[in-house]
Amino acid sequence: MKVVAIPQLSDNYAYLVVDEPTKKAGIVDCAEAAPVLDAVAREGVTLTAILPTHHHYDHVGGNEDLLKAKPGLIVYGVDERIPGITDRVEDGSIVRVGNLSARVLFIPAHTSGHIAYYFAGEKAVFTGDTLFAGGCGRLFEGDAAMMIKSLSKLMALPDDTQVYFGHEYTEKNLRFALSLEPNNGALRKKYDWVLEQSKRGQPTTPTSIGSEKETNPFFRWQSPELRAALKKSYPNVPMDDVNVFAKTRALKDAF
Ligand SMILES: [Zn+2]
Numbered sequence: 664m665k666v667v668a669i670p671q672l673s674d675n676y677a678y679l680v681v682d683e684p685t686k687k688a689g690i691v692d693c694a695e696a697a698p699v700l701d702a703v704a705r706e707g708v709t710l711t712a713i714l715p716t717h718h719h720y721d722h723v724g725g726n727e728d729l730l731k732a733k734p735g736l737i738v739y740g741v742d743e744r745i746p747g748i749t750d751r752v753e754d755g756s757i758v759r760v761g762n763l764s765a766r767v768l769f770i771p772a773h774t775s776g777h778i779a780y781y782f783a784g785e786k787a788v789f790t791g792d793t794l795f796a797g798g799c800g801r802l803f804e805g806d807a808a809m810m811i812k813s814l815s816k817l818m819a820l821p822d823d824t825q826v827y828f829g830h831e832y833t834e835k836n837l838r839f840a841l842s843l844e845p846n847n848g849a850l851r852k853k854y855d856w857v858l859e860q861s862k863r864g865q866p867t868t869p870t871s872i873g874s875e876k877e878t879n880p881f882f883r884w885q886s887p888e889l890r891a892a893l894k895k896s897y898p899n900v901p902m903d904d905v906n907v908f909a910k911t912r913a914l915k916d917a918f
Contacts, residue, residue, distance in 0.1 A: 682761025696728035716791025718744035770813035772805030797836030807909035822873030
């Protein structure tokens with residue numbers, strides 16, 4: 664499998680997923696069709712499917728234009744909010760791109776219909792706006808308990824799974840993470856790398872499940888340092904998983 668990250672709008676990523684032997688490809692999260700069609704031509708592949716993670720405009724805004732340019736595409740999705748949807752999926756559904764197959768993981772909370780695509784054989788997962796490098800999505804259609812459950816599904820994947828996320832928010836995410844865990848060495852090291860990438864104009868995608876376990880505060884609600892930092896500033900917050908997560912998310916919303 665080859666994955667081509669295609670910058671969209673101001674900080675979104677679409678991902679062209681290519682099955683190299685068959686030259687068939689799928690596109691994860693298309694906000695703008697033109698750069699995606701350019702990449703399809705440049706890679707010399709046949710686009711067969713659109714794989715949206717959720718219905719927000721910056722993840723599906725290009726679907727209709729792609730369908731006009733390439734009639735007959737399969738459009739996966741959980742609900743009718745996905746423009747052009749042809750194939751409804753749910754947790755555990757299998758979707759195909761050439762000879763590649765991905766399992767749908769239902770991971771609601773950012774939206775009530777948010778999914779990830781997990782290519783187990785390729786050790787890759789596309790997480791949209793649920794899991795970012797160093798962050799997670801805002802809780803628009805779910806609560807902290809729901810997001811913990813969704814992120815726990817992703818945490819259960821092998822550590823070396825490559826994580827392709829929906830937005831280039833990594834620098835700010837890790838700045839926030841450091842405000843809670845200034846002594847986390849892995850986090851500091853990753854932040855330095857992210858600054859270097861940014862200086863070179865390079866993306867920070869993909870990350871990995873293992874790296875997120877070490878650095879992402881929304882995978883680290885049990886971290887003693889994070890809990891101590893919260894307790895010091897907000898002594899009234901109960902130190903259970905849901906309250907710790909909810910407070911961390913609320914702080915990030917205001918960061
Ligand atoms: Zn979104």
